Amino acid sequence: MKEIKQQVEIITDSTADIPEETAKALGIHVIPLQVIFEGKTFRDRVDMDLATFYRQLKESNSFPSTSQPSPGDFVALFEEIKARGNAAIAIHLSSGISGTDRACALAGDMVEAFDLSVIDSKTVTMPLGLIAIEAAKAAKAGKSKAEVVALINSLLDKTKVFFMVESLDYLYKGGRIGGAAAFLGGLLNIKPILTVNNGFVDAQERVRGHQRALERLVTLVEEYAPQGLHSVGIIHIDKAADAESLRNIIAQKYPGQEVYLNNVSAVLGSHVGPGALGIGFIKV
Amino acid sequence: MVQDKISVELLKSMVLGAKQNLTNHAEEVNKLNVFPVPDGDTGTNMSLTFSSAAQELQELPAESVEQLATRLGKACVNGARGNSGVILSQLVRGFALGVAGHKSLDGKGLAKGLQSGVVTAYKGVMKPVEGTILTVAREAAAAAEQSARQGGTFVEVLEATVRAGNVALAKTTEMLPILKQVGVVDAGGKGLMLLYEGALKVLKGEEVEELAKDSAASAMLDKPELTDSDELPLNIDDIKFAYCTEFKVRNQTLIETPLRGELEAMGDSLLVVGTEDMTKVHIHTNNPGIVLDKALAFGEIYDIKIDNMLEQFRRLRGKKPDPKPPTKPLGLVAVASGKGLTEILKSTGVDVVVAGGQTSNPSTEEIANAVKATPAEKVIILPNNKNIVMAAQQVAQVVDKEVVVVPSKSIPQGIASLLAYNPNKSIGENQSAMEKVLGQVITGEITCAVRDTTLGDKHIKAGDLLGLLDGQLEVVGSKITDTVLELLSGIEDIEAKELVTLYYGEDVSENEAQAMVAAIGERYSWLDVEVYAGQQPLYYYLFSIE
Numbered sequence: 001m002k003e004i005k006q007q008v009e010i011i012t013d014s015t016a017d018i019p020e021e022t023a024k025a026l027g028i029h030v031i032p033l034q035v036i037f038e039g040k041t042f043r044d045r046v047d048m049d050l051a052t053f054y055r056q057l058k059e060s061n062s063f064p065s066t067s068q069p070s071p072g073d074f075v076a077l078f079e080e081i082k083a084r085g086n087a088a089i090a091i092h093l094s095s096g097i098s099g100t101d102r103a104c105a106l107a108g109d110m111v112e113a114f115d116l117s118v119i120d121s122k123t124v125t126m127p128l129g130l131i132a133i134e135a136a137k138a139a140k141a142g143k144s145k146a147e148v149v150a151l152i153n154s155l156l157d158k159t160k161v162f163f164m165v166e167s168l169d170y171l172y173k174g175g176r177i178g179g180a181a182a183f184l185g186g187l188l189n190i191k192p193i194l195t196v197n198n199g200f201v202d203a204q205e206r207v208r209g210h211q212r213a214l215e216r217l218v219t220l221v222e223e224y225a226p227q228g229l230h231s232v233g234i235i236h237i238d239k240a241a242d243a244e245s246l247r248n249i250i251a252q253k254y255p256g257q258e259v260y261l262n263n264v265s266a267v268l269g270s271h272v273g274p275g276a277l278g279i280g281f282i283k284v
Numbered sequence: 285m286v287q288d289k290i291s292v293e294l295l296k297s298m299v300l301g302a303k304q305n306l307t308n309h310a311e312e313v314n315k316l317n318v319f320p321v322p323d324g325d326t327g328t329n330m331s332l333t334f335s336s337a338a339q340e341l342q343e344l345p346a347e348s349v350e351q352l353a354t355r356l357g358k359a360c361v362n363g364a365r366g367n368s369g370v371i372l373s374q375l376v377r378g379f380a381l382g383v384a385g386h387k388s389l390d391g392k393g394l395a396k397g398l399q400s401g402v403v404t405a406y407k408g409v410m411k412p413v414e415g416t417i418l419t420v421a422r423e424a425a426a427a428a429e430q431s432a433r434q435g436g437t438f439v440e441v442l443e444a445t446v447r448a449g450n451v452a453l454a455k456t457t458e459m460l461p462i463l464k465q466v467g468v469v470d471a472g473g474k475g476l477m478l479l480y481e482g483a484l485k486v487l488k489g490e491e492v493e494e495l496a497k498d499s500a501a502s503a504m505l506d507k508p509e510l511t512d513s514d515e516l517p518l519n520i521d522d523i524k525f526a527y528c529t530e531f532k533v534r535n536q537t538l539i540e541t542p543l544r545g546e547l548e549a550m551g552d553s554l555l556v557v558g559t560e561d562m563t564k565v566h567i568h569t570n571n572p573g574i575v576l577d578k579a580l581a582f583g584e585i586y587d588i589k590i591d592n593m594l595e596q597f598r599r600l601r602g603k604k605p606d607p608k609p610p611t612k613p614l615g616l617v618a619v620a621s622g623k624g625l626t627e628i629l630k631s632t633g634v635d636v637v638v639a640g641g642q643t644s645n646p647s648t649e650e651i652a653n654a655v656k657a658t659p660a661e662k663v664i665i666l667p668n669n670k671n672i673v674m675a676a677q678q679v680a681q682v683v684d685k686e687v688v689v690v691p692s693k694s695i696p697q698g699i700a701s702l703l704a705y706n707p708n709k710s711i712g713e714n715q716s717a718m719e720k721v722l723g724q725v726i727t728g729e730i731t732c733a734v735r736d737t738t739l740g741d742k743h744i745k746a747g748d749l750l751g752l753l754d755g756q757l758e759v760v761g762s763k764i765t766d767t768v769l770e771l772l773s774g775i776e777d778i779e780a781k782e783l784v785t786l787y788y789g790e791d792v793s794e795n796e797a798q799a800m801v802a803a804i805g806e807r808y809s810w811l812d813v814e815v816y817a818g819q820q821p822l823y824y825y826l827f828s829i830e
Binding site: 185 | 627628632633699700702703704706708717782783785812814816830
């Protein structure tokens with residue numbers, strides 16, 4: 001009798017910013033969070049295309065609000081995975097920024113006899129996506145659930161993201177500004193560079209001028225990953241040209257390194273605003 | 285044996301004589317400043333430093349030489365302005381330490397005090413430069429010590445001090461290349477010698493006439509609400525006579541004596557000074573009406589001013605920055621002149637901005653007050669001017685809070701270091717991060733020469749435009765736009781630079797500033813140019829290039 005080894009499936013959410021083809025190829029399940037904008041609710045990356053959303057965001061005077069995925073979306077996915085006889089590991093954005101990981105765990109309890117581990121990544125966007133990618137690769141290679149969980153936990157401390165925003169207003173209005181509140185205001189054309197520390201948005205430093213901010217993003221990566229990069233990705237909102245040029249610079253500095261590139265989710269985008277641009281990575 | 289002890293009274297007169305001598309010649313000292321820029325006048329700074337201290341001496345009686353010197357030292361430290369003012373204050377403070385335990389002073393005591401002053405001053409300067417006030421003080425003190433060892437009297441010791449000091453002063457021209465270039469002696473050293481000479485004059489019975497208005501007093505006169513603050517005591521209960529009353533009488537004959545007789549019982553601080561046709565009266569009284577009535581008997585009264593000192597006390601003491609309870613671990617204090625620059629600094633995270641004041645150099649006390657008014661446990665200070673760095677460093681001696689000075693030498697340097705500031709990090713981490721970026725910007729300054737001078741091959745006339753890069757005079761010109769462009773052209777590897785930030789002063793209009801931006805953009809198309817209204821006095825433009 002053929003012994004069917006239990007497979008591990010990887011679940012994350014729309015804020016992971018994994019490029020669609022990569023997610024499909026690796027079989028990563030992406031649960032959408034929700035955006036409420038101008039009276040309408042839509043699922044991130046599913047119900048509205050990002051370009052349209054950001055255009056409307058720029059033209060509007062109101063700020064969107066965001067919320068966790070609906071429990072129903074989780075349950076439906078869990079039932080599917082369970083039907084296949086598989087277990088699941090869900091890695092979600094920081095619990096300091098969203099209640100998604102708790103909603104996921106609650107939904108998991110609602111499905112009987114479902115083997116689910118939920119992990120709080122304490123980060124968001126590309127670093128979250130990169131972890132999900134590594135987990136999915138390991139799962140595909142036949143690693144057990146315990147092994148994949150151990151892998152994920154070993155990577156959590158090695159992730160980092162540095163990003164710049166056009167304006168701190170979105171973070172402020174959305175209540176996620178965290179330590180970056182120190183950088184509010186200023187009559188000069190100052191670009192704040194932010195990061196995520198301990199699951200919250202935090203201030204990294206300030207730079208004058210757009211060009212210097214871009215350069216600083218790169219040197220920050222070099223400073224934080226002196227031994228090199230395990231994986232890396234660029235995320236942006238409406239900054240395709242800058243994102244591309246950053247990707248080229250990183251590719252030059254780390255030859256042979258695959259550099260992912262994607263738009264930021266509408267959920268995160270509602271909190272950082274158009275013009276945001278960042279580099280997320282797992283260091284060696 | 286000659287009675288050789290100098291009493292407190294005599295010492296006090298000597299201090300006042302020293303003060304007056306320096307004040308009389310402050311302009312002369314200002315002219316010795318190598319760069320003919322409008323601010324940072326050594327003479328005025330030293331005069332203000334010493335005057336504010338001497339002022340305090342007049343009000344509080346001292347019982348011993350030690351007490352007098354200690355009070356003088358403390359007041360000088362608080363009132364210290366400019367680097368020379370700070371070194372002077374350390375010389376005085378050290379003097380006080382050296383005469384500890386003395387009720388009166390003889391030759392040996394004087395030499396000990398002077399020597400102690402030198403030791404303290406050298407300790408207070410991180411990188412002592414020879415050919416400055418330090419050298420003059422040191423050689424003067426050495427001569428004093430020698431004279432005292434040989435049994436010199438107080439007068440002999442002081443004479444030796446003055447002689448040796450002047451010799452050392454003359455030598456400073458050869459000791460510093462920049463002094464040699466212009467052919468002058470060190471301004472700070474000259475200021476110190478004026479103090480010693482003034483003291484010696486009084487000792488020898490000569491009078492030091494008031495040839496120039498006491499700059500501290502005249503500075504106070506510029507601020508009407510503070511005119512009488514020097515008359516206010518520390519405690520409201522000490523005000524026995526509430527109304528400070530001043531007026532003039534148009535009299536026909538000398539009336540001083542009879543008028544004084546009429547007014548003596550009406551209050552205190554009575555001053556009646558007059559000529560045959562005019563008499564000036566000043567009195568603190570509880571019945572100003574009766575005082576005026578009595579004066580009317582002598583002639584018409586005019587220029588009448590009556591102030592309620594109780595009200596002033598409530599208003600002024602209330603205005604003094606009250607120490608605020610800390611609401612956060614770390615705060616920032618910066619120095620700036622100009623409404624626009626102040627706003628920019630505040631918006632970028634500075635808690636309290638200290639105004640530069642008359643010479644653009646605030647005193648240690650003024651910066652200390654700002655530190656006390658900052659609601660933080662620890663404070664970082666940005667002096668934004670190389671002539672304010674020392675006064676800022678001295679603040680640690682007069683406040684309880686932990687303070688750290690990031691030695692920014694210009695507003696652009698200060699702003700650059702502000703960007704490296706992170707309130708979530710420790711004071712030490714911030715200090716290194718902020719100091720690291722100071723050298724990353726080049727500072728440009730455009731101002732007007734305040735006097736004629738020759739610097740190397742540059743002949744400067746008063747009114748010429750001066751262009752400085754990082755404190756060095758590079759360009760002398762006649763048109764602002766041309767001077768700025770010429771200054772930029774002197775920057776090495778300007779092709780690698782990316783951003784110019786222009787802060788235009790109060791004498792430049794927005795249109796002119798925009799025209800300047802366009803001119804820069806035309807010649808240096810790859811540079812980003814940002815322009816802000818700094819509204820600073822004296823400097824048409826400040827800019828940073830990075």
